[in-house]
Amino acid sequence: MANAKITEKDDFDLRNFLPFLLNQAAEESSLEFQQVYKNRYGMLRTEWRVLFHLGNYGEMTAKEIGERAKIHKTKISRAVHKLEQRRYLTRTRDDKDRRVERLTLTANGAAVYRELRGIAEEYDAKLAAHFTRGEAALLRMMLRRLAGME
Amino acid sequence: MANAKITEKDDFDLRNFLPFLLNQAAEESSLEFQQVYKNRYGMLRTEWRVLFHLGNYGEMTAKEIGERAKIHKTKISRAVHKLEQRRYLTRTRDDKDRRVERLTLTANGAAVYRELRGIAEEYDAKLAAHFTRGEAALLRMMLRRLAGME
DNA sequence: GCTTGTTAGTTACAAAATCAACTATTATCC
DNA sequence: GGATAATAGTTGATTTTGTAACTAACAAGC
Numbered sequence: 347m348a349n350a351k352i353t354e355k356d357d358f359d360l361r362n363f364l365p366f367l368l369n370q371a372a373e374e375s376s377l378e379f380q381q382v383y384k385n386r387y388g389m390l391r392t393e394w395r396v397l398f399h400l401g402n403y404g405e406m407t408a409k410e411i412g413e414r415a416k417i418h419k420t421k422i423s424r425a426v427h428k429l430e431q432r433r434y435l436t437r438t439r440d441d442k443d444r445r446v447e448r449l450t451l452t453a454n455g456a457a458v459y460r461e462l463r464g465i466a467e468e469y470d471a472k473l474a475a476h477f478t479r480g481e482a483a484l485l486r487m488m489l490r491r492l493a494g495m496e
Numbered sequence: 497m498a499n500a501k502i503t504e505k506d507d508f509d510l511r512n513f514l515p516f517l518l519n520q521a522a523e524e525s526s527l528e529f530q531q532v533y534k535n536r537y538g539m540l541r542t543e544w545r546v547l548f549h550l551g552n553y554g555e556m557t558a559k560e561i562g563e564r565a566k567i568h569k570t571k572i573s574r575a576v577h578k579l580e581q582r583r584y585l586t587r588t589r590d591d592k593d594r595r596v597e598r599l600t601l602t603a604n605g606a607a608v609y610r611e612l613r614g615i616a617e618e619y620d621a622k623l624a625a626h627f628t629r630g631e632a633a634l635l636r637m638m639l640r641r642l643a644g645m646e
Numbered sequence: 647g648c649t650t651g652t653t654a655g656t657t658a659c660a661a662a663a664t665c666a667a668c669t670a671t672t673a674t675c676c
Numbered sequence: 677g678g679a680t681a682a683t684a685g686t687t688g689a690t691t692t693t694g695t696a697a698c699t700a701a702c703a704a705g706c
Contacts, residue, residue, distance in 0.1 A: 358613050360552045361645060362636055364623045365529055365616075366545075368522035370643035373566060376515045390692080395516075402510045409654060416523060421693075423656060445654040445701045463508050466515075473514045476641050484631065485638050486512055491626050493520035495511060540662080559684060571663070573686055595671045595684040 368492070379469050383462060392417060392425040394462065397451070400435060401459030405450045407440075434458060518642070529619050533612060542567060542575040544612065547601070550585060551609030555600045557590075584608060 360366055376391075383394040399411045408422045426449060429435045434455030440446040451459060474482040490496060510516055526541075533544040549561045558572045576599060579585045584605030590596040601609060624632040640646060 358552065358617055360548050361640070362620075363548075363616055364620050364636070364639075365522070365526045366548075367636060367639040367643065367645075368518065368525055370566065370645065371639040372515070372518035372522040374643045375518055379515055392693095398510050398516075402508065407654080416520065418694075419655065420657085420695085423654095424692090427656090443654085443702070447655075466513055467508055470512075470514050473642065477638060481634065481638065485635070486514070486517060488627060488631065488635050489514075489517040489521040490511070492623065493517065493524045495517075495520065542663095557684080568664075569685065570665085570687085573684095574662090577686090593672070593684085597685075 364492075375473055379466065382465055387458060387462075390425065390428075392421045393429055396422060396425045396429060396449075397434060397455065397459055397462070398466075400449055400451045401456060401463065405448050407446050407448060409446075411449075429455065514642075525623055529616065532615055537608060537612075540575065540578075542571045543579055546572065546575045546579060546599075547584060547605065547609055547612070548616075550599055550601045551606060551613065555598050557596050557598060559596075561599075579605065 380391070383389040387394075389397070395415055395417065396411055399406060399415065408419065408426055411417065412419050412422045426435065426437070430437065433452055435449050435451050437447040437449055440448055477485065530541070533539040537544075539547070545565055545567065546561055549556055549565065558569065558576055561567065562569050562572050576585065576587070580587065582605075583602055585599050585601050587597040587599055590598055627635065
């Protein structure tokens, strides 16, 4: 492996750079789960995220989901449209404020959510098994802090 | 905030799901740095990654970069093309195996690398400052393990 | 109450990522 | 040594994302 250093003192190591590490870990740890919602349900990442938000937190608006998960409103819009087509969710106009749409899972959508949630739980346990209980708890805490989810 | 639970026993919380947390943290912690290489140098994510690999590890082939950073070869190919156009790197055919191209940064590319590396170091320090030294070291270790970079 | 500004969500167009098929070169195996 | 398979990298077609402009509904100021 080539190893010519660009400058004399170069103690920087990409393999320690947090944004890079976080990306690699996120990528790697999403892959296996992605297979499931992609291959088994033909869903895109944003779609399962919307589904999980509705399943996990109950009725929400597109805007609320976007704020929590930091997803742009156009992505949400498209994901909601697709989930609606597949009869995973329904929209109802808010009568107080007719700009707003309240989103809720259908029985069908809720069933898919429950199935995926089960797989997610197993998968999360498998990832956490790389560490001690304490380490895993600390990891989650640190990630929440980095994500600004405190 | 709506909070109707879908099932009776629903102890799953999206905010603790590692793939989700990792993604959120990765996204959030890339944003600020992304502004720099994007706005100041007009580079895409894959482009700075290729640049950083060459700067950090010296001469490499497209394939090697792809393996290390888990980037698909078509993305690398296009990133290399663009970095070549901007005279940040040069390619030379390997005479032992004429399928292979050895990539190296130009003086110009190395200068840009050094500038970005400095910013990356500062930024990494800022992120790590959320934690104690020990915690930060543990975090990096855990991320490397999750990323399969052990 | 009417102009001006905001907000929720959609749509159109441009940019980028993905996937499959392709060229060129080297390795394998009979 | 010649057919077959594998590898490095590229290209084109399709899908997905990002950006900006848009509609529709509400809010505030006067």
